[in-house]
Amino acid sequence: MTDDHHGWPYDHLFARPVQESMGGAEYGAWRAIANADAAALSFGFPFPDSFPRDELLAATEAVLEEEGAKALQYGGSESADRLVEWTTDHARERGMDATEDEILLTNGGSHGLDLVCRAFLDPGDRIVVEGPTFMGALRQFDKFDVAVESIPLDDDGLDVDALEGRLEALEDEDEDPPKLLYTIPNFQNPTGVTLTRDRRERLLDLAAEHDFMIVEDDAYGDLRYDGEPVAPLRALDEERPEGGRVIHLGTFSKLIAPGVRAGWAVADETVRDQLRRLNSGGSNTTFMRSVLGKYVDDGTLDATIPELCQAYEQRRDRMLDALEEHMPPAAEWSEPDGGFFVWLELPEQIDADDILDDAIDEGATYLPGRWFYGDDRGANCMRLSYSYEELDEMEHGIEGLSRAIREAI
Amino acid sequence: MTDDHHGWPYDHLFARPVQESMGGAEYGAWRAIANADAAALSFGFPFPDSFPRDELLAATEAVLEEEGAKALQYGGSESADRLVEWTTDHARERGMDATEDEILLTNGGSHGLDLVCRAFLDPGDRIVVEGPTFMGALRQFDKFDVAVESIPLDDDGLDVDALEGRLEALEDEDEDPPKLLYTIPNFQNPTGVTLTRDRRERLLDLAAEHDFMIVEDDAYGDLRYDGEPVAPLRALDEERPEGGRVIHLGTFSKLIAPGVRAGWAVADETVRDQLRRLNSGGSNTTFMRSVLGKYVDDGTLDATIPELCQAYEQRRDRMLDALEEHMPPAAEWSEPDGGFFVWLELPEQIDADDILDDAIDEGATYLPGRWFYGDDRGANCMRLSYSYEELDEMEHGIEGLSRAIREAI
Numbered sequence: 001m002t003d004d005h006h007g008w009p010y011d012h013l014f015a016r017p018v019q020e021s022m023g024g025a026e027y028g029a030w031r032a033i034a035n036a037d038a039a040a041l042s043f044g045f046p047f048p049d050s051f052p053r054d055e056l057l058a059a060t061e062a063v064l065e066e067e068g069a070k071a072l073q074y075g076g077s078e079s080a081d082r083l084v085e086w087t088t089d090h091a092r093e094r095g096m097d098a099t100e101d102e103i104l105l106t107n108g109g110s111h112g113l114d115l116v117c118r119a120f121l122d123p124g125d126r127i128v129v130e131g132p133t134f135m136g137a138l139r140q141f142d143k144f145d146v147a148v149e150s151i152p153l154d155d156d157g158l159d160v161d162a163l164e165g166r167l168e169a170l171e172d173e174d175e176d177p178p179k180l181l182y183t184i185p186n187f188q189n190p191t192g193v194t195l196t197r198d199r200r201e202r203l204l205d206l207a208a209e210h211d212f213m214i215v216e217d218d219a220y221g222d223l224r225y226d227g228e229p230v231a232p233l234r235a236l237d238e239e240r241p242e243g244g245r246v247i248h249l250g251t252f253s254k255l256i257a258p259g260v261r262a263g264w265a266v267a268d269e270t271v272r273d274q275l276r277r278l279n280s281g282g283s284n285t286t287f288m289r290s291v292l293g294k295y296v297d298d299g300t301l302d303a304t305i306p307e308l309c310q311a312y313e314q315r316r317d318r319m320l321d322a323l324e325e326h327m328p329p330a331a332e333w334s335e336p337d338g339g340f341f342v343w344l345e346l347p348e349q350i351d352a353d354d355i356l357d358d359a360i361d362e363g364a365t366y367l368p369g370r371w372f373y374g375d376d377r378g379a380n381c382m383r384l385s386y387s388y389e390e391l392d393e394m395e396h397g398i399e400g401l402s403r404a405i406r407e408a409i
Numbered sequence: 410m411t412d413d414h415h416g417w418p419y420d421h422l423f424a425r426p427v428q429e430s431m432g433g434a435e436y437g438a439w440r441a442i443a444n445a446d447a448a449a450l451s452f453g454f455p456f457p458d459s460f461p462r463d464e465l466l467a468a469t470e471a472v473l474e475e476e477g478a479k480a481l482q483y484g485g486s487e488s489a490d491r492l493v494e495w496t497t498d499h500a501r502e503r504g505m506d507a508t509e510d511e512i513l514l515t516n517g518g519s520h521g522l523d524l525v526c527r528a529f530l531d532p533g534d535r536i537v538v539e540g541p542t543f544m545g546a547l548r549q550f551d552k553f554d555v556a557v558e559s560i561p562l563d564d565d566g567l568d569v570d571a572l573e574g575r576l577e578a579l580e581d582e583d584e585d586p587p588k589l590l591y592t593i594p595n596f597q598n599p600t601g602v603t604l605t606r607d608r609r610e611r612l613l614d615l616a617a618e619h620d621f622m623i624v625e626d627d628a629y630g631d632l633r634y635d636g637e638p639v640a641p642l643r644a645l646d647e648e649r650p651e652g653g654r655v656i657h658l659g660t661f662s663k664l665i666a667p668g669v670r671a672g673w674a675v676a677d678e679t680v681r682d683q684l685r686r687l688n689s690g691g692s693n694t695t696f697m698r699s700v701l702g703k704y705v706d707d708g709t710l711d712a713t714i715p716e717l718c719q720a721y722e723q724r725r726d727r728m729l730d731a732l733e734e735h736m737p738p739a740a741e742w743s744e745p746d747g748g749f750f751v752w753l754e755l756p757e758q759i760d761a762d763d764i765l766d767d768a769i770d771e772g773a774t775y776l777p778g779r780w781f782y783g784d785d786r787g788a789n790c791m792r793l794s795y796s797y798e799e800l801d802e803m804e805h806g807i808e809g810l811s812r813a814i815r816e817a818i
Contacts, residue, residue, distance in 0.1 A: 008653050008679035013588060013622055015531050018683055048478030056481075060469045069457030072465075072666035107516070107694065122424045143687060179422060213422055244417050257481035259696035270417035274427055278552060285516065285694050287668035 017123050017145035029356055033365045039397025042365040044189065044340045045388040047315075050308060051257040052295070059294040067290065076286030080105075082293035086301070087250070087264045094221070095235035096248065101269045104276050107261040107285055109219050109251035110136055113182075115265070115275045116215050116247055117144050120179050128166075128181040130158050132343075132372030132381070134189040134217070137182055142374075149178070150373065155334070157195030158183055160202045167210045180213040185233060187220040187339025190372045190383035194337060197230050204233065208242045216248045220339035222255060222305055225313035227337040234266055244268045252292065254340075255301060255308070261285060262292055312340070312387065315394070319386040322398035328406050333384075340387035343369075345380065346405060352382040355408045362400030426532050426554035438765055442774045448806025451774040453598065453749045454797040456724075459717060460666040461704070468703040476699065485695030489514075491702035495710070496659070496673045503630070504644035505657065510678045513685050516670040516694055518628050518660035519545055522591075524674070524684045525624050525656055526553050529588050537575075537590040539567050541752075541781030541790070543598040543626070546591055551783075558587070559782065564743070566604030567592055569611045576619045589622040594642060595630040596748025599781045599792035603746060606639050613646055616654045625657045629748035631664060631714055634722035636746040643675055653677045661701065663749075664710060664717070670694060671701055721749070721796065724803070728795040731804045735811035737818060742793075749796035752778075754789060755814060761791040764817045771809030 011019060033042045067077035084103055091098035106112040121127070123145040129137065131150030141148050151163045163181075170177055183203070185195035195203070207214050216233045234248035251263035262285070265275060295301065319342060323333055327344075334343045344366075346352065352368040359366065369381030384401075386394060420428060442451045476486035493512055500507035515521040530536070532554040538546065540559030550557050560572045572590075579586055592612070594604035604612070616623050625642045643657035660672035671694070674684060704710065728751060732742055736753075743752045753775075755761065761777040768775065778790030793810075795803060 008677045010620075010622070010653065011679075013529055013620070014683065015527065015529055018528055018687070022683060022686070043483070045483055048482065051478050051481040053473050053477060053481070057470055057473050061466055064462050064466050068462060069460050072460040072462070072668040073457065074452070074454055074662075074667040076668055110689075118424065119427055120422055120424055139689060143689075211419075211422070213419070244419065253483075257696070258483040259481035259485055259699070261694045261696070268417045270420075274423065274431060277431075278427070280519075280548060280552075285670045285697065287666070287670070288694065288697055290668070 017143060020123075020145045021142050029353070029368070032356070032360065033367070036360045036365045038360045038362075039364045039393045039400070040389050041384045041386070041394065041397050041401070042367050043388065044385050046254055046258065047311070047388050050311065052300070052304070055295055055300055056257075056260075056291065059291045063287075063290045063294050071287055071290040074286070076284075077290045079290035079293035079297070080286060082297040083262070083289050086293070086296040090250075091248070091266050095231045096266055097235070097238050098266050102266055102272055104265045104267070104272050104279070105284070105289060106249075106263045106265055106279070108253055108258070108263040109217060109249050110140065111261070112249040112251075112263055112265045112275075113137060113140050113215065113217065115278050116180070116249075117141065118278045119271065119274050120213060121146050122179075125179040126170075126176060128163065128178045128212075130183055130188065132190055132369060132378050133182065134184060135367075135371045135374075137217070138372075138374045141182075146179075148374070153188065153191060153193060155193055157185060157188065157193050157199055158203065160199045160206065163203070164206055167206060171210070177210040178212045180215055181207065182215045182217065183233070184217045184219065185221075186218055186224065186230070187336050187341070189219070189339070190341050190367070190369075191343040192334040192336030192339055192341045193343075194227075194230060200230065200233050200236055204237055204240065204243075204245070207245045208240070212245070214246045216246055218248060219251050219254060221250075223309055223312055223340075224338035225309040225316070247271060255305065256292065256295070260288055260292060262289065309338075312338070315386040315391065316342075318391050319384065319394060319398065322395045326399045326402035328402065328409060330409060331405060340385050342384045342386065344382050344384055346382075347409060348380055350380045350405070350408050352379060355404050358407060359401050359404040362404045364397035364401040364404075366401065426552060429532075429554045430551050438762070438777070441765070441769065442776070445769045445774045447769045447771075448773045448802045448809070449798045450793045450795070450803065450806050450810070451776050452797065453794050455663055455667065456720070456797050459720065461709070461713070464704055464709055465666075465669075465700065468700045472696075472699045472703050480696055480699040483695075485693075486699045488699035488702035488706070489695060491706040492671070492698050495702070495705040499659075500657070500675050504640045505675055506644070506647050507675050511675055511681055513674045513676070513681050513688070514693070514698060515658075515672045515674055515688075517662055517667070517672040518626060518658050519549065520670070521658040521660075521672055521674045521684075522546060522549050522624065522626065524687050525589070525658075526550065527687045528680065528683050529622060530555050531588075534588040535585060537572065537587045537621075539592060539597065541599055541778060541787050542591065543593060544776075544780045544783075546626070547781075547783045550591075555588075557783070562597065562600060562602060564602055566594060566597065566602050566608055567612065569608045569615065572612070573615055576615060580619070586619040587621045589624055590616070591624045591626065592642070593626045593628065595627055595633065595639070596745050596750070598628070598748070599750050599776070599778075600752040601743040601745030601748055601750045602752075603636075603639060609639065609642050609645055613642065613649065613652075613654070617649070617651045621654070623655045625655050627657060628660050628663060630659075632718055632721055632749075633747035634718040634725070656680060664714065665701065665704070669697055669701060671698065718747075721747070724795040724800065725751075727800050728793065728803060728807065731807035735808045737811065737815050739818060740814060749794050751793045751795065753791045753793055755791075756818060757789050759789050759814070759817050761788060764813050767816060768810050768813040771813045773806035773810040773813075775810065
């Protein structure tokens with residue numbers, strides 16, 4: 001319960017999961033970080049020049065001219081079908097045996113995750129996440145009044161031995177297994193690590209053995225600029241006779257722009273149908289989908305992805321170089337092959353929340369590691385994002401952050 | 410349970426409300442109606458010429474030029490704030506004492522209703538609706554595994570005496586009261602009737618006495634072209650010391666276009682905050698909201714509403730004239746002061762489902778009355794929409810429909 005009801009006396013009417021979670025986590029320093037006059041190494045925003053402004057305007061014009069009223073009506077126009085086709089083709093290029101019946105367009109990755117939670121989670125259910133994991137996902141789970149357990153990860157991604165141990169312990173204690181496991185297998189948010197092929201196979205073994213679903217959040221999978229691609233969990237799962245346990249989530253937020261709020265889910269048709277039914281609240285952004293369908297249909301997006309990879313690679317290199325040059329020897333960091341993030345680990349006695357103000361004074365923001373656990377773990381860690389800030393600013397930011405850390409050591 | 414799982418063997422993992430409802434209602438004749446080569450008197454679509462195509466393109470161009478990357482980034486640009494301001498002003502013009510803290514932008518009216526359901530409904534809860542009511546709302550409720558009871562309405566809207574009787578019976582039987590009551594007080598979908606001021610006050614009395622929330626779906630409230638406006642339930646509720654029980658839902662679907670998927674909720678701040686938190690799945694369509702904010706900010710929309718009312722009045726008049734001219738004496742229909750719909754009642758022995766094919770052959774589609782109950786009531790009724798079809802086509806359609814009805818009598 002919360003004391004934030006401004007005289008509204010009917011909290012007892014809220015659904016039970018709402019009552020259980022309405023006083024939930026707030027991120028105290030959020031506003032300070034967002035408003036800081038410092039290099040923005042905090043949020044996972046794509047860099048502004050990556051947005052195809054002219055192309056989106058041209059696509060809007062073309063849709064209105066060619067499909068006019070139909071694009072603005074309930075149901076939408078045929079251009080929106082092009083977006084489904086692109087998404088299906090794209091899933092197939094990534095190794096999935098996808099058909100259009102297995103695709104659901106969403107309003108972005110988090111919306112897809114929300115739908116999956118609605119489809120599978122009852123109050124009291126158990127879910128498993130990586131520790132640390134995407135704070136936005138933790139906030140989603142918070143709404144469902146479920147027990148969230150985190151399993152550590154290392155340079156090879158989720159520690160499947162630790163997961164197996166936990167699953168066996170639950171079985172021994174006659175406790176229910178998790179309903180679902182949430183993983184970001186490629187260039188994980190916040191650590192940047194990638195789940196190896198072997199571990200993916202073992203994770204699928206465990207899902208079959210302990211009867212749970214896997215949510216594969218692949219927000220960054222297209223942005224690999226080093227090393228060899230690893231097959232999506234959904235692709236590996238499809239090859240198994242006992243498959244069908246993986247729901248793959250994609251997003252256009254990093255490929256086009258977050259503001260268009262568009263993404264997709266790839267799932268077995270039965271699951272896709274239920275996700276779609278849960279989304280029948282009319283929140284399908286039909287007109288925007290027509291515009292995006294028009295945009296992707298001429299191949300522009302496919303041509304853009306390698307350019308995006310090149311730009312993010314340059315950003316990652318600049319950040320890793322700056323860390324190498326400026327950080328004290330006691331700091332360690334991940335070296336991602338793609339995506340947006342580096343995870344920085346400091347000596348145990350350093351608390352990343354405590355030095356945030358100093359870091360901002362020295363010219364850099366970041367997100368404290370605790371935010372990615374939802375408890376006190378990760379206190380000596382921070383997530384650094386190289387996706388957004390201008391290159392020179394980024395380097396100055398790392399320099400300033402290094403000063404703040406040296407002060408604290 | 411459904412047999413539609415194409416070999417997907419994990420239905421047991423779905424959340425309980427999903428398992429309970431996954432074999433839920435389908436509307437059999439939907440496709441036949443949608444594809445019919447006949448006057449479209451079925452769906453509640455705005456007429457295509459009402460869409461401000463040029464203005465939306467101009468707003469898109471202006472947003473991209475003036476706010477560029479910010480409008481496409483997470484969080485969105487300041488133009489989206491203009492949409493909140495317009496909505497707040499609009500609520501105040503409608504008699505509500507609204508502040509921006511009481512406004513939540515939604516992806517349309519149904520999305521707002523979905524959020525309200527998530528905020529208040531646990532499996533097994535009871536809700537009350539008008540009988541008949543919007544079929545899309547019935548489909549929403551179906552997802553939540555709740556008991557839906559319908560209370561009849563007449564020319565003055567919801568029969569509050571019948572409601573009171575039912576609430577007292579529940580109390581006598583020591584049964585829980587409903588969690589919420591869903592009403593469309595203005596130009597109700599599907600009947601076109603409007604809830605009187607007196608009944609609104611009595612409904613609020615009953616909500617206080619029996620401790621339930623009211624969802625006021627005001628999708629058509631701005632489209633009044635006859636008679637005097639009645640104060641929104643939310644406005645009347647605000648004047649009461651024991652108020653705070655009404656959530657008012659609005660939509661831009663009828664004022665701008667359905668494809669933009671935008672609407673709003675007006676609710677006490679505590680409720681607004683929980684609706685917003687439940688919607689934190691990133692489904693806020695930030696870029697589209699910036700475009701709409703730009704569009705509404707120069708007063709174009711306010712100037713357009715009277716024009717829309719005039720156009721819909723002309724459509725209603727044409728339909729009522731055609732009904733008067735062509736229908737057999739045994740048919741009766743409502744005479745709405747606004748909105749999109751006429752409710753047609755035929756002799757008891759006529760089944761509107763049975764004569765649909767004949768009506769299509771004679772040149773008209775409609776929606777059978779059963780669809781608005783979710784059971785076998787309303788079999789001898791149909792909803793006619795005058796919002797979409799061209800005027801001459803509409804008249805021909807009514808003429809053909811009258812032939813089909815005369816045949817069946």
